[in-house]
Amino acid sequence: MALVVHKYGGTSVADAGRIKNVARRIIKARERGDQVVVVVSAMGDATDDLIALAYQVSEKPSSRELDVLLSTGEIVSSTLLTMALQNMGHPAISLNGAQAGIVTDSSYSRARILKVESQRVVKELDKGNIVIVAGFQGITDGMDVTTLGRGGSDTTAVALAAALGARACERYTDVEGIFTADPRLVPEAQRLDEISYEEMLEMATYGSKVIHPRAVELGELYNIPILVASSFTDNPGTLIHGEVKVEARNKARGVAHDFDVAKITVVGVPDRPGIASAIFVPLAEAGISVDTIVQNASIENITDLTFTVAKSQLARAMEVVQPIARSIGARECVSDSRLGKVSVIGSGMQNAPGYAARMFRTLSEEKINIQLITTSEIRITCIIAEDRVKDAVQALHRAFELDVEES
Amino acid sequence: MALVVHKYGGTSVADAGRIKNVARRIIKARERGDQVVVVVSAMGDATDDLIALAYQVSEKPSSRELDVLLSTGEIVSSTLLTMALQNMGHPAISLNGAQAGIVTDSSYSRARILKVESQRVVKELDKGNIVIVAGFQGITDGMDVTTLGRGGSDTTAVALAAALGARACERYTDVEGIFTADPRLVPEAQRLDEISYEEMLEMATYGSKVIHPRAVELGELYNIPILVASSFTDNPGTLIHGEVKVEARNKARGVAHDFDVAKITVVGVPDRPGIASAIFVPLAEAGISVDTIVQNASIENITDLTFTVAKSQLARAMEVVQPIARSIGARECVSDSRLGKVSVIGSGMQNAPGYAARMFRTLSEEKINIQLITTSEIRITCIIAEDRVKDAVQALHRAFELDVEES
Numbered sequence: 001m002a003l004v005v006h007k008y009g010g011t012s013v014a015d016a017g018r019i020k021n022v023a024r025r026i027i028k029a030r031e032r033g034d035q036v037v038v039v040v041s042a043m044g045d046a047t048d049d050l051i052a053l054a055y056q057v058s059e060k061p062s063s064r065e066l067d068v069l070l071s072t073g074e075i076v077s078s079t080l081l082t083m084a085l086q087n088m089g090h091p092a093i094s095l096n097g098a099q100a101g102i103v104t105d106s107s108y109s110r111a112r113i114l115k116v117e118s119q120r121v122v123k124e125l126d127k128g129n130i131v132i133v134a135g136f137q138g139i140t141d142g143m144d145v146t147t148l149g150r151g152g153s154d155t156t157a158v159a160l161a162a163a164l165g166a167r168a169c170e171r172y173t174d175v176e177g178i179f180t181a182d183p184r185l186v187p188e189a190q191r192l193d194e195i196s197y198e199e200m201l202e203m204a205t206y207g208s209k210v211i212h213p214r215a216v217e218l219g220e221l222y223n224i225p226i227l228v229a230s231s232f233t234d235n236p237g238t239l240i241h242g243e244v245k246v247e248a249r250n251k252a253r254g255v256a257h258d259f260d261v262a263k264i265t266v267v268g269v270p271d272r273p274g275i276a277s278a279i280f281v282p283l284a285e286a287g288i289s290v291d292t293i294v295q296n297a298s299i300e301n302i303t304d305l306t307f308t309v310a311k312s313q314l315a316r317a318m319e320v321v322q323p324i325a326r327s328i329g330a331r332e333c334v335s336d337s338r339l340g341k342v343s344v345i346g347s348g349m350q351n352a353p354g355y356a357a358r359m360f361r362t363l364s365e366e367k368i369n370i371q372l373i374t375t376s377e378i379r380i381t382c383i384i385a386e387d388r389v390k391d392a393v394q395a396l397h398r399a400f401e402l403d404v405e406e407s
Numbered sequence: 408m409a410l411v412v413h414k415y416g417g418t419s420v421a422d423a424g425r426i427k428n429v430a431r432r433i434i435k436a437r438e439r440g441d442q443v444v445v446v447v448s449a450m451g452d453a454t455d456d457l458i459a460l461a462y463q464v465s466e467k468p469s470s471r472e473l474d475v476l477l478s479t480g481e482i483v484s485s486t487l488l489t490m491a492l493q494n495m496g497h498p499a500i501s502l503n504g505a506q507a508g509i510v511t512d513s514s515y516s517r518a519r520i521l522k523v524e525s526q527r528v529v530k531e532l533d534k535g536n537i538v539i540v541a542g543f544q545g546i547t548d549g550m551d552v553t554t555l556g557r558g559g560s561d562t563t564a565v566a567l568a569a570a571l572g573a574r575a576c577e578r579y580t581d582v583e584g585i586f587t588a589d590p591r592l593v594p595e596a597q598r599l600d601e602i603s604y605e606e607m608l609e610m611a612t613y614g615s616k617v618i619h620p621r622a623v624e625l626g627e628l629y630n631i632p633i634l635v636a637s638s639f640t641d642n643p644g645t646l647i648h649g650e651v652k653v654e655a656r657n658k659a660r661g662v663a664h665d666f667d668v669a670k671i672t673v674v675g676v677p678d679r680p681g682i683a684s685a686i687f688v689p690l691a692e693a694g695i696s697v698d699t700i701v702q703n704a705s706i707e708n709i710t711d712l713t714f715t716v717a718k719s720q721l722a723r724a725m726e727v728v729q730p731i732a733r734s735i736g737a738r739e740c741v742s743d744s745r746l747g748k749v750s751v752i753g754s755g756m757q758n759a760p761g762y763a764a765r766m767f768r769t770l771s772e773e774k775i776n777i778q779l780i781t782t783s784e785i786r787i788t789c790i791i792a793e794d795r796v797k798d799a800v801q802a803l804h805r806a807f808e809l810d811v812e813e814s
Binding site for chain 1: 423426427430457460461463464465466467468469471472473475476478479482483485486487488489490491493494500501503505506527550551552
């Protein structure tokens with residue numbers, strides 16, 4: 001008997017009716033003969049409601065307590081889904097993160113999974129139970145509750161799939177799969193039947209909100225195929241895996257974008273060893289995630305260093321960087337918070353020249369100014385003005401012929 | 408340094424403002440030099456809301472899942488109270504039932520505490536933390552979450568006080584203490600400064616909703632003084648303990664009542680051994696709590712057997728009893744669901760004749776018909792019509808001079 005791990009997002013379990021709908025989907029999978037482990041997120045806005053409560057009693061809730069508080073959201077949805085399954089006549093049991101053996105480090109609010117002690121899950125499966133696991137949470141060796149941070153429930157699902165040797169991890173939300181671009185920006189965007197881990201990683205890292213890169217990385221590491229599909233329809237979704245057809249590899253796969261980009265440039269930095277670490281170590285210690293980093297060529301031992309952060313972290317980042325800039329003798333710090341980014345992604349790009357040229361020409365024809373450029377083997381990213389992101393995505397989607405249905 | 412256990416009920420932590428108010432009370436106790444462990448109930452209607460959710464997905468939620476679901480209510484309030492304390496500059500930590508070492512049997516929804524493994528609590532106290540424990544919940548040896556049923560959080564608090572050798576357990580709710588009668592029925596009711604465990608047990612068992620008898624029993628067993636007081640005022644409350652002044656012992660202490668009484672009479676039961684167990688064992692197995700049991704004297708080896716249950720359990724109890732009544736050759740089963748009970752309680756009664764006579768005379772003068780009578784050494788209880796309970800309580804309160812302030 002094969003094992004499959006399902007994961008349902010918050011909108012899929014937002015109320016009693018949807019929970020029953022999810023239960024029916026799980027029963028269908030069970031009746032196809034698979035053992036089923038299900039990971040659930042908290043219902044709808046439950047997590048946001050709990051966070052709001054926390055800020056009503058404290059200006060700065062401690063991350064340990066916040067983790068315990070937030071973990072209740074997934075416990076609630078896991079028990080309700082279990083009750084719904086039982087009520088439909090199917091043996092089921094809910095397990096919280098601790099019971100499911102999700103052992104993490106003690107970095108509250110963004111814990112990393114150290115290991116999965118899956119004995120309890122296996123025992124319950126052997127008894128014939130459908131096992132419903134509260135996502136997003138784990139436990140330290142010291143029995144303290146942690147949460148996994150962004151993408152947490154996806155990560156729980158893929159980690160469990162790996163630990164249990166599942167044939168696949170099926171991730172259901174309110175979206176139909178991975179598209180060549182965000183359908184809200186590009187109505188002609190096409191759903192991809194499949195995508196490679198690498199391509200998905202680049203898509204996720206560079207703006208696609210559909211699945212968090214952590215889960216994709218974990219899937220690649222343990223070679224767990226991840227199906228991304230809707231819990232509201234029976235459409236086939238997109239399979240993220242390692243064996244994408246050769247033909248499909250030979251072209252651009254999608255256009256990703258992100259409206260949430262702010263830029264800081266440290267101008268006139270003396271070009272000597274240790275400068276980058278002098279700036280980026282304190283930023284990391286302040287918990288600020290730096291995204292793109294670009295250092296221009298040095299002229300007369302003076303260079304400019306530019307990096308991007310999320311807009312919400314710009315003020316804090318400036319507070320950290322300005323005194324450092326002064327102490328290292330830089331001329332000034334300037335920032336711009338009205339930026340976005342657009343990326344073209346596809347493993348076909350790594351052996352085929354001309355993709356970058358086509359991207360730059362397209363943006364130029366649209367009179368979109370490129371502020372920064374970064375590339376990987378399978379991705380080209382341009383930082384542009386926020387109010388031109390939509391135009392850029394649409395133009396690039398056309399230019400790379402992503403609106404043509406796959407044959 | 409002495410240790411005190413506080414317990415706060417659901418209304419005391421019903422919203423952010425009240426949680427902060429509770430935090431300030433705890434800080435005052437801490438600043439008087441005590442170590443403080445706090446047990447909290449779920450916020451306001453949180454438990455009812457969770458139960459309603461469960462019944463939206465299942466007609467008959469399993470008790471294991473319901474326990475996990477309900478346990479989240481107390482986890483939420485414990486983390487919020489901890490955050491509020493931390494925000495006021497006081498080190499604090501929340502612990503769930505498992506972390507606090509509340510080990511129970513696996514009778515879901517009404518688990519019994521087997522032992523308290525208090526190492527973690529002690530460790531956190533030694534670090535200088537105020538320890539906030541989620542009440543009402545425990546964990547089995549198999550790591551499954553249980554809830555303790557009615558009076559659960561009170562029981563958690565007294566059990567922790569016993570395990571930690573606390574000097575007292577202070578239980579704060581929205582009531583000012585134990586009164587000679589329910590002040591909603593008897594405006595002249597007096598708050599008692601103190602009451603013995605036994606008297607309190609009788610009061611609680613016979614209708615006073617202020618504290619659950621389980622917690623009182625546990626307090627008596629481990630000799631933990633329990634203070635019952637309001638979290639909204641600084642009034643002194645009522646101390647439940649073992650050393651009540653001799654003078655105070657020598658009179659009636661209070662009138663308890665209960666509107667929730669239904670009666671079943673099995674009429675014409677052959678009076679032979681085994682009849683009682685034939686009826687009451689199946690009732691217990693069906694989870695029905697039987698309260699008062701009265702068997703009238705046998706006439707020609709035929710007797711009537713009467714017992715009372717909560718009104719909500721009457722229909723189910725009749726379903727269980729009717730076939731048994733037929734099989735043992737009883738004539739019929741009759742029920743009445745419009746009853747209540749009234750009790751006069753006081754350890755002074757055990758050595759002083761005349762209390763029962765005074766009670767019956769008082770009810771007679773009010774033209775209140777007595778349906779059943781039961782007594783203990785320190786209590787006399789009459790089952791009467793529900794719509795006469797209020798009159799009875801008021802008349803008895805006067806007749807036993809409970810409206811006279813203690814000097």
